[in-house]
Amino acid sequence: MPATFLPLTTRPDPPADASADASVEHVIRAIVDGRSTAETCNTDLAAGPWDFDARTGYGPGSSMGDVIPAGAPRQGELPVEYREAGEDELDARIMAAKRTLGDRVVVLGHFYQRDEVVRHADHVGDSFQLAGAARSRPEAESIVFCGVHFMAETADLLSRPEQAVILPNLAAGCSMADMADIDQVEDCWEQLEDLYGDMDAVGDDGRVPVVPVTYMNSSAAIKGFVGRNGGIVCTSSNARTVLEWAFERGRRVLFFPDQHLGRNTAKAMGVPLDQMPMWNPRSPLGGNAEDELRDARVILWHGFCSVHRRFTVDQIARARDEHPGVRVIVHPECPMPVVDAADESGSTDYIRRAIDAATEPTTFAIGTEVNLVQRLAAQYPQHTIFCLDPVVCPCSTMYRIHPGYLAWVLEGLVAGTVHNRITVPDDVAAPARVALERMLAAKPHAPGALAGAAAGVDAPRTTVRP
Numbered sequence: 001m002p003a004t005f006l007p008l009t010t011r012p013d014p015p016a017d018a019s020a021d022a023s024v025e026h027v028i029r030a031i032v033d034g035r036s037t038a039e040t041c042n043t044d045l046a047a048g049p050w051d052f053d054a055r056t057g058y059g060p061g062s063s064m065g066d067v068i069p070a071g072a073p074r075q076g077e078l079p080v081e082y083r084e085a086g087e088d089e090l091d092a093r094i095m096a097a098k099r100t101l102g103d104r105v106v107v108l109g110h111f112y113q114r115d116e117v118v119r120h121a122d123h124v125g126d127s128f129q130l131a132g133a134a135r136s137r138p139e140a141e142s143i144v145f146c147g148v149h150f151m152a153e154t155a156d157l158l159s160r161p162e163q164a165v166i167l168p169n170l171a172a173g174c175s176m177a178d179m180a181d182i183d184q185v186e187d188c189w190e191q192l193e194d195l196y197g198d199m200d201a202v203g204d205d206g207r208v209p210v211v212p213v214t215y216m217n218s219s220a221a222i223k224g225f226v227g228r229n230g231g232i233v234c235t236s237s238n239a240r241t242v243l244e245w246a247f248e249r250g251r252r253v254l255f256f257p258d259q260h261l262g263r264n265t266a267k268a269m270g271v272p273l274d275q276m277p278m279w280n281p282r283s284p285l286g287g288n289a290e291d292e293l294r295d296a297r298v299i300l301w302h303g304f305c306s307v308h309r310r311f312t313v314d315q316i317a318r319a320r321d322e323h324p325g326v327r328v329i330v331h332p333e334c335p336m337p338v339v340d341a342a343d344e345s346g347s348t349d350y351i352r353r354a355i356d357a358a359t360e361p362t363t364f365a366i367g368t369e370v371n372l373v374q375r376l377a378a379q380y381p382q383h384t385i386f387c388l389d390p391v392v393c394p395c396s397t398m399y400r401i402h403p404g405y406l407a408w409v410l411e412g413l414v415a416g417t418v419h420n421r422i423t424v425p426d427d428v429a430a431p432a433r434v435a436l437e438r439m440l441a442a443k444p445h446a447p448g449a450l451a452g453a454a455a456g457v458d459a460p461r462t463t464v465r466p
Contacts, residue, residue, distance in 0.1 A: 039392065045060045063396035111349075128238060135159060149172060149174065150173075152165050166419065195293055231435060369395050371399075
């Protein structure tokens with residue numbers, strides 16, 4: 001079936017030359033071979049990701065400087081036939097395997113996946129959309145999730161028990177998700193309970209002391225913690241709606257692991273910055289004074305996305321100097337000064353829809369992962385679309401998914417073998433599903449809920465009760 005962006009609409013056919021234009025892999029190879037004067041953050045990106053499977057770390061790319069936990073999943077050796085196969089051969093093998101499997105398999109692809117993988121996806125979307133897609137194909141025996149580990153866990157939570165969820169490369173983790181582990185979060189919760197009292201106690205205002213909110217970019221164990229403690233999961237698509245939900249139930253929100261999404265969303269809702277202290281899990285009380293925490297409305301976790309932390313105000317200023325009239329759209333995982341300097345901010349799907357809705361030729365400077373930006377530039381040739389960061393530096397872990405791994409897991413299914421199945425233990429899965437069901441019920445506002453004033457967009461406002 002044709003790939004779709006969710007909601008389920010037919011994905012437009014790209015221009016005939018889009019494959020080369022949209023491929024970050026091809027760009028990086030040209031840089032390394034000296035055929036391009038562009039710059040990449042690491043020339044090792046031109047190698048196959050299997051070259052790094054035996055090494056500790058997230059691999060080359062935006063997260064290469066982040067510290068990976070000792071127990072992070074590792075990928076075993078990929079058979080040599082997949083490592084040595086060329087792009088055309090892998091394409092043919094993937095398509096043949098999908099034809100053989102038919103409706104028995106569904107391939108999900110995140111927007112940040114390399115173009116050589118996205119072209120084989122049945123559904124393409126952001127984490128919120130793919131969470132819905134995971135349950136939209138109940139007839140499929142297997143769900144192959146071309147994304148990262150927490151996304152595959154979420155698909156396992158939302159799919160039928162007999163469906164096998166497969167992550168083509170087990171090393172495709174997420175450095176942001178790893179910045180909040182379950183032990184740290186439970187320790188934080190205990191310290192906050194010592195300060196605020198019984199976390200389940202409903203006050204005269206009808207609210208509890210704290211409601212935990214975890215970003216989708218977190219482990220199933222963290223989602224289970226949130227479900228057990230009256231909280232909810234959010235994505236960049238529905239973060240505002242989720243915070244509204246949480247403020248109706250709690251006097252404060254503990255938001256993790258991404259500080260920037262939490263800060264940008266709460267600020268747009270009118271929460272003062274001095275009521276958003278940061279929690280450093282390595283310090284008592286997160287490095288805060290008791291009075292700061294008592295006055296807090298949103299307690300932010302010390303986590304971030306290494307992709308979106310690369311974007312700067314200087315990059316925006318340069319884009320405006322070089323392209324008068326440019327429309328700057330960034331992801332809300334970017335630091336607050338970057339979001340404030342942009343014209344708009346929104347999820348990956350918001351960015352795509354904003355470009356799709358532009359009726360006149362427009363120059364767009366986009367602050368999000370370069371694979372998506374390159375693909376949008378190829379799909380919308382009537383516009384000028386470029387990444388704010390001039391250095392080609394894809395998400396380290398998304399880039400671990402390669403057509404070689406996709407061919408391997410699909411041909412395994414044809415042969416009756418399930419490689420790299422992701423399963424969540426029942427004791428974690430039950431409360432995690434509660435938190436995810438709350439998330440799926442929290443429908444996002446119309447696109448543009450975080451749009452900046454410079455774009456002339458009047459974002460809906462929420463009055464946050466003191």
